[in-house]
Amino acid sequence: MYEYFKGKLVEKTPAEVVVDCNGVAYIFNISLQTFSLIKDQEEVKLYSHLVVKEDSHTLFGFFTKGERSIFRQLISVSGVGANTARVILSSMTTDEVFSAILNNNAAALQAVKGIGAKTAQRIILDLRDKISKEGHVAEIFTDLHNTNKEEALSALIMLGFAKQAADKALQKVIKSQGLSLSVEDLVRFALKIL
Numbered sequence: 001m002y003e004y005f006k007g008k009l010v011e012k013t014p015a016e017v018v019v020d021c022n023g024v025a026y027i028f029n030i031s032l033q034t035f036s037l038i039k040d041q042e043e044v045k046l047y048s049h050l051v052v053k054e055d056s057h058t059l060f061g062f063f064t065k066g067e068r069s070i071f072r073q074l075i076s077v078s079g080v081g082a083n084t085a086r087v088i089l090s091s092m093t094t095d096e097v098f099s100a101i102l103n104n105n106a107a108a109l110q111a112v113k114g115i116g117a118k119t120a121q122r123i124i125l126d127l128r129d130k131i132s133k134e135g136h137v138a139e140i141f142t143d144l145h146n147t148n149k150e151e152a153l154s155a156l157i158m159l160g161f162a163k164q165a166a167d168k169a170l171q172k173v174i175k176s177q178g179l180s181l182s183v184e185d186l187v188r189f190a191l192k193i194l
C-alpha cells in the first residue's frame with residue numbers, strides 16, 4: 001500500500017523511529033540492521049510494510065528494499081509473524097538470512113532467540129525454492145551488492161568473456177557463496193566456472 005516514507009527523523013530508538021512527513025509523524029518498527037544504517041541522519045527514506053490486524057495497524061520501516069523483501073518472505077512462512085521476522089533481521093544481516101536459507105543452515109536460524117528447529121526448517125523449506133527461482137538474486141538485496149556484481153560483470157567482459165556467460169557465472173557464484181563477496185572475489189570465483 002505504501003512504498004516508502006521520506007521525511008525528518010524526529011526520534012530514534014533501536015526498536016522504532018518517528019518520521020515527520022510534511023507535518024504528519026509516523027511511528028515505524030525497525031530492526032537493529034535499519035537502526036545501524038540510519039546513523040544520525042536528519043532526513044530518512046524508509047521502505048515500508050503495513051501489517052493490518054483486527055486491533056492494530058503497524059508500520060515496519062526498512063532502510064533498504066532488500067531488507068523489506070526478505071521480511072515479506074519471512075512473514076509468508078506459517079508460524080513466522082512480523083515481530084519474529086524483525087527479531088531475525090535484528091540478529092542477522094539480510095545476507096546472512098539469505099545465505100542460511102540457500103545453504104540449508106538451520107543452525108544459523110536457530111541461533112536467533114525464539115526460533116526453534118521446526119520453525120527454522122519451515123523457513124528453509126518454504127523460502128529456498130522461492131529465493132533460488134528469482135533469477136536475479138543480487139537485485140533483491142542492497143544496492144552495494146548490485147554494484148559489486150555489475151563491476152565484476154564489466155571486468156569479466158573486459159577480459160573477453162561473453163556478457164551472458166559471465167552473468168550466469170556470477171549468478172552461480174552469488175547463489176553458492178552468498179552476497180557478501182568483494183568485486184575481486186566475485187571475479188575470481190566466476191573465472192573458475194568460466
